[in-house]
Amino acid sequence: MDFLHRASLALLFALLVLTAAGRAQAASLDTSLVSKVDAATFEVVIPRAVDDPLTYEKPLPLELLPYQERTDKYFSIGTAFAIGNNRYVTAGHVLLLAVGDLTGPPSLRDASGHVYAIDKIEKFSLQQDFAVFSLKDQPSNAALAIDTKPVLNSVVYAVGNALGTGVVIRDGLYTSNTPEEENGRWEWMRFSAAASPGNSGGPLLDQDGKAIGVVLMKSANENLNYALPINEVLKAPDNLAVMDKQESYQLDVLDYDQNGSFKAQFPLPASYADFSATFLKLQNSFNEQQLKALLQQQSDQLFPHGPGANRILHDDPQLSFFPSLIARNRSGQWQYAGRELNRVPLSGNGYVASGYVGHNFLMHLRRPDDMKADTFYNDPKQMMDLLLQTGYWYRQVGPEKIKITSLGKPTTDATYTDAWQRQWKVFVWPQPYINSEIILFALPVPDGYAIMMRMNPSMITHDSMIDMKALTDFFNVDYGGSLAQWKEFLAENSLLPQVLKNTRMDFDYGKRLSYDSDQVSFNYPSSLQTIAPDNMLAVGFGYFSDSGKITLQTNYIQIRLNITDPDRISIRRHVAPSQDLDDNFKEAWGKLLHKQHPYDGIAYNDGDEMDIATVIDPRAKSTPTELYTAFYATQSAHKPQEMKVKLSQLTQQFKIKSP
Template structure:
């Protein structure tokens, strides 16, 4: 009896399951209909571009790629379909004309692989993500698709399009739901379960009759079939003007919660060439980014760089570092820091190095040294030489199939621009294109002892017309520099003259004759001899911001290390009266410097493994009148530091006194 009940239940279950399956089975498109549809639905492709300038360390192994990939001459980027004998409809983001791209040519491709160049854009809307275009040449057989009426939840639909770049395919599913359009809620998007892959964008969502119910615009997360199409009824709302809108375009200040968020809109009459639509929309979006960035700057100018009172307080005691550091305020603009990073030394030879470090606003920073036989001026005049040297130390690869091929050179830059920041520093910006992946490489370099100091960006080309270069230039004022180099490299650096040197170094002079060093800077000159001084001696010049001027460079610390690698050194350092917000230890240091006591008494002081002699140059005490009328006290100190090891047990007081006597302040 028990077995009979189980058997009966199993029959009922099987019958019920088969009934449900029958009621929910999805029908498929007729084969003859698919043949007709294939004359109306096409891939959208753009040619693969290869740089004629790039140099690789070996031949690109295209033969290692699979058959289709190594023979493919185009990137498949989407799908389009004929809506009449002369026009095709696709998703607007397939072209995305408002974003800069190195890929400027578009074609449709049929199943036989023949391509037809896109002509003009006739209708366009970012809101509806629809774009209508015509062709310069047309296929022989064209089968325009017809539009359907509204769908219901549960209706069978097909995602037709170029799935994964493998040509046009048809995949079945059902209408899952209708949801409000995300940005404005102007219509109900179609949510459907038919698979949609990269390349399906712009393809038609078809009903069983092969009619267009919607335009596929996005796909769900990997592993989900819950994709989105804009109902074809929205096509009737397209006009003879290109309609651009982006919501919530944002600019912000790092470290703070200060932002400006606005919507961008733009229109232009159609029809127009793709290049014209791209150029005008990109220029508009670029100008919009500039405008809201300027609005943010104006919004915070009374508390931000360089006017903010707490920023001016920060200037009383500025840090030192090697390379580049970016100013960062806290959330309320009350505490300022210089974001600096340690530099990794990468030897290229016994006499040439590259030093690499992180960067707050760029991909990385680097000190790129020239080879000994190359004049500094020639090195700085050749962005290619600088970048080629950098690539020797920091590998950059191109992926070809499963292999990585190292790039030896990007060639000569597409653009080179020399410009001055508001601190009077001379920058060289160079731009290279990486056509195969639609990226760019930009270097922003300053002259540096023995080479160039650069910020480097490697990013998608799409950001180039989003106020990129103006942001770099405006942000450069908020970058401070620590210069370090050997004496003979400094001599060559100072010989560059006004064409390359920052305003702060104008009039600077440096001569070394054997162990005698003569040097002139803005505030002092040095004439000093030491048997350990040579062309290999190390000189550090750390610059920051002037306290009394709104925007100018000034000395933070000067140091010379006679014997390279030894911590023993001579120092000249300015001090400024602390502000009410200065830290207690700095206030105590200022008090000692002001009264020539403690560490600034001129006496030998033991500091563990070092012995120091620091004293105040009392004749340098002065009161500055800042640009805003504020009075600021300033003085200079001079000092010497020695190891406590036996080889440093000479008469350090006399040695330090000779250094003090060799310094003359202006």
């Protein structure tokens, strides 16, 4: 959303710097006016976090920070000014920066450092980006005079808390007017006086020190800045909050934006707490409607439908333990997006693999062998502590980057079931020192978690939450782990996706392995492949039609001798290609139908290993729509007949149950 994007950027700028007590003045402003401007202009501040739930690798070296920064109890986020009768004006987005704030509501601070609490919000306009409010205690009767008819090309002064370094006055020219972007309901004032992050909400003055506008934003592509004419503030309806603004909603896996008009009103005056709660409720509701409209508008083209979907549904199964998102590319085709970009080892064969798609970090966390499964899956603090061992998270203190070693316990610990009936764990951790939150969706897999994560300002946590819930339906990952890990995983029924609920796996170490699902069953003795706790079992999933509905089902089973040995057994499920697919799909299917090489049951060399594969005879003798292949590979030297015996041991107990 536009205002959220702007608010997020403004917040990040504001949190990088702190206020200083000194104030500068433009030499060209009459000195007799400076004290009046100074008394009527304030910083907008929010409290710093008092309690820090985070743990660091060492005590924070706060002595490296400038004195003002390490002693100030507040962050400066913008500017406000008095217009008389206990009425103050600031930019709407400055007040919205504190919506959902983790440390406290916004206040005003004067030049002497005194802080004044906001009493009531009296006017608010999202589209014109201003707010009028009162204070619980009046600092003085100082107020800026008003000029509602400023003259073009006259000298003006931008007054504000530039870059959080105290209120400054900078001169320039009032150069032009330009219509607001949606439908020209009013005109922005454009001026050349310098404005910086933190100036938002400050007054634009004429040469007599009268307020002619509210400084709001910089031009994106030229050295001009924007202000709202003060007359627009004065003539806006009293005792009313008005939202009437075009906003765009976008989901990371789609190449389409949902545009809508956020229109709502609610009565004022209201305390800041009530104002922010009501605004956030309305904004969240609108965003939910936007997401729903986006998905409905695209419903007939959403995966597993739309261009490119058939390639994914019919492609030969491949195993992928690093998560990806099924996303639509620029040409409108569905494809897998996301790949492993980095891997950090942990103790006990654990690791954290990471990458990203859009706004989302994607990770695969393999739990260390010495960490018990019940502790790992039921202790989010310990899980996050493992992620933090990557060193990606740190707190900048002066020139030093101090690693964060623990976020403590999450403030949200919930579950979510996606459209494929997979059971997600949902956690939220606050980071009060930067007013942000980490939202983490963790999908339990046998060897750990497949993870989707975001970090954002706390005010948009709800938006990230609904986005990520929607994205789980496009989240693709296969399940892998050692037989020992699978045993522990299968024992925790609450962790299992629906696709594995009716699957039975029995590992009789040194003797026999058996697999039984709704689709197939098979078993084989240890003479085919040694059966031990460190065997690596992978189960891959695909998307299959079941009574006219696409469901997630198993399409690949692979058992390796161990994590380093390439000797392996594989069972694959193949689907007859649809007519719209290219000849490569049809040629591959033809080889399966006619049991042509490499599916002819004849051993062959592939580099330094020996392989053998066959097609399992389908239940139906008519033209099948699905086929299963069995495959065995070893680096050991075997005669062709010995390989046939190995393949027979795998297939002789193989049963196809459906379709």
